[in-house]
Amino acid sequence: MGTSKIEAMQTSTHIDDIHEKVIHASNVIVPLSPISMFAARSPWAGLEHKSFDDIARWLKEARKVDMYPARTTILEAYHNNEIDHAYLEQHFQQWLDDTSLAIPREHAEQYGRNALKLQSLEIDPEVQVQLETLAERLRAPVKPKLENSVPLISTYIKDEKNERLIDTIDYHIIKWCKLYVDDAQSGWTMPNRDKGLFYAWRRLVAHDPALTKDQRERLKSLPDDADALLQQALSQLNIAEQDVQTYLENHLLSLPGWAGMMMWQDEHNHKVHDLLFSYLAIRIGMEWAIVEPYLPISKPKEMDNSDIEVLIASWMQWGNMSIQTWRGLSVEAQQAHIQFAHQFNDQLCRKLWLAAWETTYNQQLKEKLTPTPTTQSKQAQQTLVQMAFCIDVRSEPFRKQIEANGPFETIGIAGFFGLPIEKEELGSKYSHPSLPVMNQPQHKIKEYTHEHEPNAFQQRKHALESVTYTFKKMKQNVLPSLLLPELSGPWLSLQMFTRSFVPRSVGNMIRKFYTNWLRKPHDTALTLDYKTQHYNHKHQHIHFEDGLPVGFTDQEKVNYTLQALKLMDLTSDFAPLVVMCGHGSQSANNPYAASLDCGACGGAASGFNAKVLAQLCNLSEVRTGLLQEGVVIPETTIFAAAEHQTSIDELTWIYVPELTESARNAYDHIEAVMPEISYQANKKRLAQLPNNNLTERNPNQEVHRLTNDWSEIRPEWGLAKNAAFIVGKRQLTKQSDLAGRAFLHNYNWKHDETGTILDQIIAGPALVAQWINLQYYASTVAPHYYGSGSKTTQSVTAGIGVMQGNASDLLTGLPWQSVMSADYKMYHSPIRLLIVIQAPQSFIKRLLENNEAFKQKVTNGWVRLASVDTDNQWHDWSH
Known part of the structure; x- marks a missing residue:
């Protein structure tokens, strides 16, 4: 009996141990959400306790996956003036200073500078025989033991x-x-x-x-x-x-x-x-x-003489050594030169180029950020509209056009507006978390119609879903599928023809269909009140649904509103009209459509959150609660909600309550100039898309064609070229052309004595920006492993993701067309995110002391950090 108990305990221990090992092993991958709720994630999120360079070396050895940009990508960036050669030399010299050299420095410098030209190694056939003889005298260089060097x-x-x-x-x-x-x-x-x-x-x-x-x-x-x-x-x-x-x-x-x-x-x-x-x-x-x-098998040797021959040949080409000079070296000196060549390999060269690329961008951004003085006394009266946009890089060029066309102020904040909600839109069967994927929803908010309204919208939506369901079932059943081509063929052929040759007209027709026949009632309401809900023509008391409270308590309404206003640094000087602007995108026949909505929130367009916050800000009980917190919102100020359609650069109003006279004037003003804003924004954005000759095309018409053409592989660039996350006043960036490469988050350190707001920005929006940045980075440098190949050869599988062919891995990243402008022409610049914080150095020191996870990201090279102090001096905090 005793022996059985001991064996049972040992078995239990082994089981617990293997489960623990699986948990630790899972750090090398990240969760992959279904394609319909695409969420940007860093593929290395679980490995940040190690340095970027260590993980790059390990992946190269273990999986033959390269984390550094390819030679062609680097040389293209260099020819495009994205890399200053002086910084390459600077990083090269720093590497030499940090390395214990066993060969003369001049030998190392000559070899390194030539190797950094990134030219292919060419071995003369006449020299090959001599290399074999030379290699026999030497032993293979010692390779450091890797923790994960246990191949399958x-x-x-x-x-x-x-x-x-x-x-x-x-x-x-x-x-x-x-x-x-x-x-x-x-x-x-x-x-x-x-x-x-x-x-x-x-x-x-x-x-x-x-x-x-x-x-x-x-x-x-x-x-x-x-x-x-x-x-x-x-x-x-x-x-x-x-x-x-x-x-x-x-x-x-x-x-x-x-x-x-x-x-x-x-x-x-x-x-x-x-x-x-x-x-x-x-x-x-x-x-x-x-x-x-x-079984059993013998593993191949890690390095043989042929590898040594290549290293000797590299000294012939990059060290400018002759065979005679090499023979003149002692065996120990030859071994030291081989060891250096093994260390100064192609991967290290590209690592130094990447560092130079990032330093060049740092310097270029530093020169652009020039704070402009503002006249605070008159600013509030002069500003007609304040518009809060998502930090998304696509918002920055659009914001710049808005500010150039009137007395409008724009603000940057994470697009979920700090609301930890799960949304259920009118007519939807399912609810959807509408917040960054690293967070869990705390409340459920539902959209409903008032009792006096006929629920025709839901009936029409149900009818359309029934037709779709019937069509799908007929395809999947043997006998009905034989009849289906005869019934659907003419209609589908017509759709294919019109979608191919007149996509914009068809798109307009479909949009009108949805606008008119499937139009939501104008005055839908939201279940904001936690205690009492009104929907489905009934008066009910429902507190929880799917484990979440429906709505907010009165105190939660005030707390979430106050938090959002503080995050966007809008607690005084309110304009007559304040617009919360979410964002979404539209495109046809695009499995990756969700990735063009909100990259952080699992493909959830953020207009719903904007509407929730705007309605909260208009509630009298919320304004009373804010007043007790020292935030005074004038009675004449009205909050509205809109959605920025990023693929067509238009602003769609989704919630406009009854306006005061001053708010109405502001609304009319922004509406009057919006066509010109969209025109200019589309013109500038389309110029960046390949194969778009704008001299003969109307930008507004062209973007509608792109979004409705079912053969279009690139309806917009999404968040490609993202490179910086800037936390500071709008005056820091307002006069700069940031080229749609920066996430912009408003912040005023003077209103954040304890650093709590900065902590929230770094822990939330900055983390999201880093994940987005590294996903684009990974999809560019290792498209075969972390990307998803060409859209033209993808197939949607199991309804949850895409594959290449019918037996590939489930592809985790972005398609080739999202990061490249042509097969061999780069568009996205694969550099790590630069976070710039406008605050005194003491704030940055406190942030790094209190936030160990963020400090680890900076120290280990997963993000770069800089700050602009009170004297507008730039400080680099990266190692």
């Missing part, structure tokens, strides 16, 4: 068709993942899907015709429990205990997209449990079943 066994083995077994394993895993996560795209669902991935796989894999009989038998011999199966498979693969976590990490990195989807499902689907663990158990179980006949 299946990467070493090829089958009789000369195909790597790891590719076979990936093929099978993709198949099972597609079956399990399918979001109603297929007509038949996976049997036993409701009982979990592992259970369903275990019941079906024994009948998989794609596996051999022996492979199926080996799988049958494994335990029926995921924990036991994983541990047994690792043991039979002879993975040492100290290498298990690393082995799990490399399996996750083999298909980071599908693994990321499993992680997301784990976090967001309450019906699943330990899905990522099941995924790993299945992968490693199948790996053992497939590679077992080949």
Whole structure:
């Protein structure tokens, strides 16, 4: 009895240990949300406890993934004057100073400067034979031991068709993942899907015709429990205990997209449990079943003589050494030169170029930021409209056009306006979190119609959904699908023809259809009051829905409103009209449409949040509560809400209450100039899109064509070229042309004595900006691994993501067209985000002391940090 208890305790300990290892291993991937709620994420968010350069070196060794820009990208940036060569030399000399050199400095400088030209190494065939002789005298350079240097066994083995077994394993895993996560795209669902991935796989894999009989038998011999199966498979693969976590990490990195989807499902689907663990158990179980006949195997050597020959040849080309000069060196000196060449490799060259690129941008931005004095005494009376926009880089050029066309002031704040809500719009079956994905909603806000209104909108919407549902079901059933082409063919052919040749006209017609037939009632209301809700023609008392309180208490209304006003530094000098401006985008036939809405909020356009905050600001009880906090909003000031359509640079009003006379004058003024604002904004933005000759086209008509053309691969640039996050007064940036590359957040350190507001900005909006920046960066430097390839060859799979072909990883990043203007022409500049804070140095020191996570990002090179002090002096805080 005692022995059984001890064995049970040991088994339990092993199970807990393997689960702990899976949790730690999962840091190498990030959750991947469905494409319909695309959320920008840094692919390295879980690795920031290590330096950017360490992770770059590890990924290059472990996965052959390069985190530094390619040679062609760097040279193109250099020719475009984005990189100052003087900064390259500066960083090169600094690297030499920080490195213990075992060779003469002049040798290192000559070799380094030539290697930094990024030219390909060319070995003369006549010299090749001599190189082989020279290499025999030397031993391979010592390579530092990497923590994650435990490659998968299946990467070493090829089958009789000369195909790597790891590719076979990936093929099978993709198949099972597609079956399990399918979001109603297929007509038949996976049997036993409701009982979990592992259970369903275990019941079906024994009948998989794609596996051999022996492979199926080996799988049958494994335990029926995921924990036991994983541990047994690792043991039979002879993975040492100290290498298990690393082995799990490399399996996750083999298909980071599908693994990321499993992680997301784990976090967001309450019906699943330990899905990522099941995924790993299945992968490693199948790996053992497939590679077992080949065990044991011998691993190839890390470096052989051919590598040494290349390093010697590099000294011939970049060190300007002759064979005779090399022979004249002692063996120790030759070894030291080989070691230096091994260290000063292509990856290091591009690292130094990246540092020079970023330093050049720092200097260019520093020269642009010139604070302009303002006359505070008259400013409030002169400003007719104050408009709060999202920090999104696409807002900056639009804001500049608005400010140039009248007495208008623009403000930058995160587009969810600090409201931790889940929204349910009128006519929608589902609610949607409308806040950054790293946060959880605290309230649910629903849109409803008043009792006296007929609910015709919902009836029409339901009718359209019924037609769509019927069409889909007919496609998926055998007999109706035979009839469907005869019924739908003429209409779909007409749609294809008109969408291809007259997309703007068709788009206008469809928009009118939705505007007129599916138009929401004008005066829909929101469930802002926590205690009493009015909707569905009833008077009900509902406090919670899906675990969230519906609406706000009176104190929460005041608190959220005050917080938002403080974040946008708008607590006095209110204009007659204050407009909360959310943003969204529109495009046709675009799987990545959600990525053009709000990159932080899972594809949720932020107009809804803008409407919530504007309505809160107009409530008398909120204004009374704000008055007690020292915030006085004049009775003549009215808050409204609008949405900036980024693909067409238009402003759509979504909430305009009854206006005072002064507010009406302000509204009429902004409406009168808005056509000119849109025209100029579109003209400037279209000039950046390839193949757009604006001399013969009306910018406003052209952007509508782009958004409605179903063959258009680039309706807008999204957040490409983002490079800086600037926290400060608008006067710091107002006179600068930031070229749509900067996230702008209003901030006045004088109104933030404790630094609380700055902490909130750095912990929220700045983090979002960093994630967006690194996602664009990753999609540019490693498009085959972190991007999603060309839009023209993508296919939507399982209703939740895109693939290239029918058996690829679930693609995690942005398509090629979002970062490149042509196949071999760069558009996005892959540099790490520069955060600039306008505040005294004491504020920055306090921020870094109190926020260890942010300090880690700066110290380890995941973001760069600079500040502008009270004397307008620039300070660089990056190491």
